[in-house]
Amino acid sequence: EAILVAHDELDLPPGAVRLKDGGGDGGHNGLKAITEKLGGGHYARLRIGIGHPGNAAQVASYVLRRAPTAEQELIDDAITRAQSYIEDIVLGQFQKVMNALHAHQV
Secondary structure, eight states, rough: OOOOEEEEETTTTTTTTEEEESSOOOOOOOHHHHHHHTTTOOOOOEEOOOOOSSSSGGHHHHHSOOOHHHHHHHHHHHHHHHHHTTTHHHOOOHHHHHHHHOOOOO
């Protein structure tokens, strides 16, 4: 079975998109739950950047807040960009998609 999970990513600036195959949960509760249900972390991830508050103590409130308009526009553009590559990912063109997404500058 092939699974692709799209998720918010603190370690990327708002609007950045990265494709990754496998990995840990990085403290992301959603990924932690998915990994537990699947019995491992080997699944593809579309990481959508949301930025980081700069202080670990503020992470919980940061990820639950509504993004400011300028950041939300970047995030929306990133989601649209990521969606345009779903078919290529399904067709196994993982490297092509990684190259395209990772080359895009925010």
